[in-house]
Amino acid sequence: MIKPEDDIHAATAAADVEEPSSAVVPETPLWKPLGWAKSNLFDSVPNTILTLLALFLLWETIPPLLSWGLFHATWSVADGSAAACRDSAGACWALMGEKNRLMLFGVYPYDQHWRPLLATCIVIAMLATSAPRRFWRRELGYAWGVAVVVVAWLMWGGILGLPYVETGLWGGLPLTMGLALLGIVLAFPLSIVLALGRRSNLPAIKAICTGYIELVRGVPLVSVLFMASVMFPLFLPEGVTIDKLLRALAGITLFTAAYLAEAVRGGLQAIPRGQEEAADALGLPYWRKMRLIVLPQALRLVIPPIVNQFISCFKDTSLVTIVGLYDLLAASKAALADPEWRPYFVEGYVIAAAIYWVFCFSMSRYSQWLERQLATGHRR
Amino acid sequence: MSDAPVVELPVVELPVVELPVVELIDVQKWYGAFHVLKDVNLSVKKGEKVVVCGPSGSGKSTMIRCVNRLEEHQAGRILVNNIELADDLKAIDAIRKDVGMVFQSFNLFPHLTVLQNLTLAPTWVKHVPKKEAEDLAMQLLERVRIPDQAKKFPGQLSGGQQQRVAIARALAMKPSIMLFDEPTSALDPEMVKEVLDVMIELAGEGMTMICVTHEMGFARAVADTMVFMAEGRVIEMAPPEQFFSDPKSERTRQFLGQIIGH
Numbered sequence: 001m002i003k004p005e006d007d008i009h010a011a012t013a014a015a016d017v018e019e020p021s022s023a024v025v026p027e028t029p030l031w032k033p034l035g036w037a038k039s040n041l042f043d044s045v046p047n048t049i050l051t052l053l054a055l056f057l058l059w060e061t062i063p064p065l066l067s068w069g070l071f072h073a074t075w076s077v078a079d080g081s082a083a084a085c086r087d088s089a090g091a092c093w094a095l096m097g098e099k100n101r102l103m104l105f106g107v108y109p110y111d112q113h114w115r116p117l118l119a120t121c122i123v124i125a126m127l128a129t130s131a132p133r134r135f136w137r138r139e140l141g142y143a144w145g146v147a148v149v150v151v152a153w154l155m156w157g158g159i160l161g162l163p164y165v166e167t168g169l170w171g172g173l174p175l176t177m178g179l180a181l182l183g184i185v186l187a188f189p190l191s192i193v194l195a196l197g198r199r200s201n202l203p204a205i206k207a208i209c210t211g212y213i214e215l216v217r218g219v220p221l222v223s224v225l226f227m228a229s230v231m232f233p234l235f236l237p238e239g240v241t242i243d244k245l246l247r248a249l250a251g252i253t254l255f256t257a258a259y260l261a262e263a264v265r266g267g268l269q270a271i272p273r274g275q276e277e278a279a280d281a282l283g284l285p286y287w288r289k290m291r292l293i294v295l296p297q298a299l300r301l302v303i304p305p306i307v308n309q310f311i312s313c314f315k316d317t318s319l320v321t322i323v324g325l326y327d328l329l330a331a332s333k334a335a336l337a338d339p340e341w342r343p344y345f346v347e348g349y350v351i352a353a354a355i356y357w358v359f360c361f362s363m364s365r366y367s368q369w370l371e372r373q374l375a376t377g378h379r380r
Numbered sequence: 381m382s383d384a385p386v387v388e389l390p391v392v393e394l395p396v397v398e399l400p401v402v403e404l405i406d407v408q409k410w411y412g413a414f415h416v417l418k419d420v421n422l423s424v425k426k427g428e429k430v431v432v433c434g435p436s437g438s439g440k441s442t443m444i445r446c447v448n449r450l451e452e453h454q455a456g457r458i459l460v461n462n463i464e465l466a467d468d469l470k471a472i473d474a475i476r477k478d479v480g481m482v483f484q485s486f487n488l489f490p491h492l493t494v495l496q497n498l499t500l501a502p503t504w505v506k507h508v509p510k511k512e513a514e515d516l517a518m519q520l521l522e523r524v525r526i527p528d529q530a531k532k533f534p535g536q537l538s539g540g541q542q543q544r545v546a547i548a549r550a551l552a553m554k555p556s557i558m559l560f561d562e563p564t565s566a567l568d569p570e571m572v573k574e575v576l577d578v579m580i581e582l583a584g585e586g587m588t589m590i591c592v593t594h595e596m597g598f599a600r601a602v603a604d605t606m607v608f609m610a611e612g613r614v615i616e617m618a619p620p621e622q623f624f625s626d627p628k629s630e631r632t633r634q635f636l637g638q639i640i641g642h
Contacts, residue, residue, distance in 0.1 A: 272487075274485055278487035278489070279489075280450060280476065281448055281480070281481035281483075283477045285505075292504065
């Protein structure tokens with residue numbers, strides 16, 4: 001006996017098979033480059049002019065860039081002197097070899113550099129482990145707990161044989177990563193609370209959340225950081241001080257949360273009212289309803305803007321330099337203070353930019369992968 | 381389930397005094413200035429099947445949505461299992477646990493599998509152990525005749541299958557009262573029967589049901605009481621035989637003429 005559902009699936013399957021065949025349209029033969037160029041690049045007078053202009057611009061920019069960055073570049077220097085770079089017309093990538101420790105770790109005590117290096121490696125390894133979906137288990141949470149303790153011990157020291165290093169000396173990549181990661185991790189739950197609060201039926205909660213979001217979104221991050229580090233201590237009772245790094249972190253977190261909240265709210269608005277009604281009718285209390293029904297669907301929808309905000313947050317950490325912290329960019333700048341190497345600031349910034357790019361691009365790719373992974377619920 | 385010793389009581393034939401399990405007394409509701417429910421009175425006894433019909437905008441959906449507080453009424457009283465629905469959240473929770481609801485647009489949770497849709501509320505609201513909840517869910521899926529779809533996502537099912545899952549999901553909370561809000565209106569015609577069959581079976585098992593629907597065949601088959609609403613009022617309330625053959629109100633006659641007449 002054929003059940004009705006079998007019929008439906010047979011019909012869908014048939015439709016699936018048919019679709020691609022109708023979609024195959026004879027394409028311009030790509031195997032004939034000349035023919036392709038003629039029909040795509042030189043098929044009209046304006047197109048021909050644009051093509052020639054583009055070729056000219058490429059010819060003007062690419063060869064000199066390659067010549068500077070690759071063919072005439074100096075990759076290493078003897079005895080730490082920039083003399084070899086001075087004689088060359090190309091880029092001075094030797095800067096990387098000479099100043100990498102200062103760029104990556106800032107003013108952290110030189111002989112202790114292995115500590116931030118190891119800490120950074122642990123965090124990157126943990127991030128890589130957390131990425132695949134099959135590792136999303138309770139054990140991963142415990143592993144993060146241990147990793148955080150170990151990283152904190154490595155960075156601060158002060159016990160178990162490591163000399164104490166105060167946060168004012170932290171710098172470079174570990175500082176950037178730490179601020180960005182902690183900023184994101186702390187801002188995310190806060191943003192969810194803010195977004196839910198803004199949609200609340202309770203007028204007081206709604207007013208507070210809306211007010212907070214609008215206030216923080218209305219001011220630049222620089223001013224938030226400035227307030228956190230200069231004005232905030234004025235309101236503290238005498239004798240009480242809060243670590244400068246912590247203040248900057250609080251500033252970044254509070255700022256990022258306001259932006260993220262709006263992204264999350266966008267997702268909440270996209271969920272049909274019927275979902276909440278169904279949850280209500282089943283007797284799920286508010287927080288369970290949000291956690292089990294509404295948020296999993298809403299957050300999945302807004303992965304792109306959320307990751308956008310994460311990337312933004314990662315790069316915005318470079319603003320902590322105005323309150324006297326040496327993040328990756330500031331440390332790179334500081335590394336160029338040496339008069340011997342000062343002329344090669346372009347290389348310095350290119351290297352710092354490349355490091356930022358690697359992190360931001362990884363986040364972007366990961367989010368795209370994650371979107372595909374989590375799309376199962378809506379697959380038809 | 382208490383462990384108190386079971387005392388054998390003599391069986392006494394008592395006069396049947398059926399207390400209403402759902403009672404609406406002079407219920408009023410406004411959307412802004414618009415008066416949606418006007419002096420609505422309804423009393424549903426245990427095991428009774430009430431079918432509510434009426435033109436669109438007559439307030440019938442709003443009325444049953446008031447029974448589990450998806451909508452708030454502004455005046456009058458609503459009692460479910462003798463608990464009054466007011467602002468007391470505990471009372472609302474208690475009532476919702478015992479009142480299942482099936483929606484016109486299914487409202488299944490698209491990010492969960494069929495099985496998870498069924499086990500979610502029992503595990504998180506009633507704290508039933510996972511295994512037990514899954515066993516119950518499978519039994520219910522058997523009952524609505526789609527056990528083989530348990531691992532699929534709602535989006536992979538047909539409309540009729542989704543609505544049967546929605547019925548099973550409501551039943552998973554073991555409610556004593558079921559509300560149906562136009563359960564077949566969003567379905568393709570060929571899928572209406574499979575859903576109605578499940579509902580008729582449920583009616584046969586003695587479930588108390590309040591059902592907003594225009595399926596008059598279904599109404600004739602299961603209803604104990606027919607309710608006709610128009611413009612926010614209950615116009616007529618009668619047993620189906622009388623309702624269909626000899627409606628008292630002109631308005632009812634008109635309506636029935638429109639939906640059965642062709």
